[in-house]
Amino acid sequence: MNDDMDLDDWLAKAAATPVVPSAVLTARILADADALQPNRPAQVAQVRPRRGVMAWLVDLVEGLGGGRAVAGLSLAGVAGVFLGVADPSALNSLAGLIAADLTVVEQMDLLPATDILWTEN
Secondary structure (H helix, E strand, C coil), X not given: CCHHHHHHHHHHHHHHCCCCCCHHHHHHHHHHXXXXXXXXXXXXXXXXXXXXXXXXXXXHHXXXXXXXXXXXXXXXXXXXXXXXXXXXXXXXXXXXXXXXXXXXXXXXXXXXXXXXXXXXX
């Protein structure tokens, strides 16, 4: 039985003849796409002269991708600072939990050196 060679021949024939959609199908797809587009009037870009620090800040936020992108970047920055300041002794406790018995969970302090961050004084 030479089934592998037959399959190779079929695949070679399929690769040699590219499949191109008909013009009628392409026209129908484009007509459906045009029908689903919202009808909005053309918007003219309004150019406002900006001056000062706020103009620079607005341009920076727009350049970074808008408010959502800046919020994500600021969250990542705050998390990075927190992880950089946090005491690594919490990792020793966590490693001990993974390697040891699970009965010590009640006594574990995952953030031992960050108590000063939660005080209100």
